[in-house]
Amino acid sequence: MITDEIANAILDSKSNVFLTGAGISTESGVPDYRSSNNQFWGEYDSKDFYLSNFLTNSGSRMRCWRSCAVFYETMKNAQPNPAHLVLAELERRKLLRGIITQNVDGLHQKAGNSKKVVIELHGTAHTISCVDCGRKYDSEGIYTSISKWTSVPYCENCQGILKPDTVFPGEPIIPNVAKRVLQMATSCKLLIVIGSSLEVQPAAYLPLKAKESGAKLGIINLTPTPYDKYADYLIYRPAGKTLAEIVKKINDQVRPPTEERTGQYGP
């Protein structure tokens, strides 16, 4: 079975990197915030999310904040699903070198992955920063007061414009982050894509970079991606069920780090 092959590849490689997209978090009830044509964002205008509009047009900024507040409310109480828990388990077992995620929900860290292994390509929805002085704010504090807003929020320190720490369309990826993900993709032995349709750059070019550098490629996604023809392992199934099956096969071959961790992923 293909899940046996992936389990064996994970055990053999030991230098495993996972690239996760919105599909890993939809099972936790988190909507895909980058997709402008899905049901969740359907009533909002994606133009308000372009960085230039956000920074120069207070109307755009207000609409953007209200959209972000709706997303934050939906996301903040989401819990990790079996797919997130399996990746945390693989880190504990020293079978995971890194996670490159397109998600902004922080669910990998909530599942137990350490901060140092998770690279958030599109930033995080959990903090907000001043674009002028760089002061950081906890999103919860800003959004709880949104119903009282008569104008967009400004920095308490310098009155600068506040912006969610998510990467907006038209906003470049932080150079240090771009460098780290490229280094990770080109030095791993196995890259497994989970729940990403691989349509948004820079994540989309990472599978090819990994292949060119000699890594094997796995793709677990509900629908086909443009890179399926390069995949050594390809599965069109939900992430949670598939990863639970893979970790069970790993557990059948190697003892888990502690006994109480067995059986937590369900059938």
Ligand SMILES: [Zn+2]
């Ligand atoms: Zn400031």
